[in-house]
Amino acid sequence: MSSTETEPKHGGDLLQLENVTMRYGAIAALQDVSLGVAAGEVVALLGDNGAGKSTAIKIISGSVKPTSGRLVFEGIPREFESPRASKELGIEIVYQDLSICMNVDVVANFFMGRELVKRVLGVPVLREREMQRITEKVMADGGTKVKSVRQNAEHLSGGQRQAIELNRFVYWGGKLVVLDEPFAALGIEQVRRGLENIRRVRDQGLAVIIVTHNLHHAFQIADRLVVFRQGRLVLDKSTSDCTHETVSQAITGDGPPVQIQ
Ligand SMILES: Nc1ncnc2c1ncn2[C@@H]1O[C@H](COP(=O)(O)OP(=O)(O)OP(=O)(O)O)[C@@H](O)[C@H]1O
Ligand SMILES: [Mg+2]
Known part of the structure; x- marks a missing residue:
């Protein structure tokens, strides 16, 4: 394949959706969408109910395959067979609360599916102290305070749970994290911390997509x-080239036609 084929049409050197269409029978959930996301960038996806945001995320995660168009990640066209395939490449989709197990502690959540194990007399035993030490360090490095990493996730706030997910993503070498409505259930202080967490992830050179209905949050956190x-x-x-008014008009379809950069 020539290099021009993989060049982004709309910014972004990490992920590109190229001319993606997704049809469900007669409904076109996405029509000819081209979109790029670069490392070290926060992109907010906005739009009314039914606009196609979740569909875009499902294509990025590999939960559905587009009807036409393609997805390019790290310069290579990809056909994800399942969400596991995208995860292995460093793409993490965070649905509020769904990826945290409430009835186990922070350490178990942090190492879920990646537990450290040693063998004692041939029997596999969890390396609990080592996992606790790492979890405490990563949470502290991520600026997240929890009373104890040995408390169950159900006792944490929504913002703290989100912080576990983001810290976990960074620690395990994630490259692109997609947050679906990350602040929907959070209070003002928790939103402030959540925004800080996202900035920290971005500043480490990772890419972030957030889906939100909240324009204020989008303007506060997103580069694009x-x-x-x-x-x-x-x-x-x-x-920086948008106003609340032009974005609202783009969402609702009112006002003059908007230009795509
Ligand atoms: N599995 C499906 N089968 C049929 N139609 C679907 C399916 N998933 C989504 N759609 C349709 O595709 C369109 C886009 O839906 P999507 O869920 O992507 O919107 P959204 O922007 O995420 O909306 P919301 O803000 O309400 O979450 C809608 O018209 C929806 O009804
Ligand atoms: Mg949706």
Whole structure:
């Protein structure tokens, strides 16, 4: 394949969706969407109910395959057979609370599926102290305070659970994290911490996509704003070039047509 084939059409050197269409029968959930995300960048996906945001995420995660178009990750066209395939490449999708197990502690959540094991007389035994030490260090490095990493996740706040997910993603070498409505259930202080967590992840050179209905959060955290309307990408611009008004108009379809950068 020539190098020009993988060159991003709309920014982004980590992930590109190229001319992606997703049909469910007669419904086009996405129509000819091209979108790029670069390392060290936060992109907010905006749009009304049914605009196509979740569909875009499902394609990025490999839970559904696009009807046409392609996904390029790290310069290589990919066909993810399942979410496991995208995860192995460093793509993490975080649905609020769904990826945390409430009835186990922070350490167990942190090492879920990647437990450290030693053999004692041939019997596999969890290296609990080592896992605890690492979890404490990573949580502290990530600026997240929890009373004890030995408490069950159910006793933590939504923001703290989100911090576990982000710290875990960074620790295990993730490259792109997609956060679906990360602040929907959080209070003001927790949102502030959540925004800080996302900035920290971005500043480490990782890519972040957040899906939100909240324009204020998008303007606070995102480097770029992308708006979907009825399956089409109708705005893709640096946040500094957008106003609340132009973005609202792009979402609702009111006002003059908006330009894609
Ligand atoms: N599995 C499916 N089968 C049929 N239609 C679907 C399916 N998933 C999504 N759609 C349709 O595709 C369109 C886009 O849906 P999508 O879930 O991507 O929107 P969204 O932007 O995430 O909306 P919301 O903000 O409400 O979460 C909608 O018209 C929806 O009804
Ligand atoms: Mg959705």
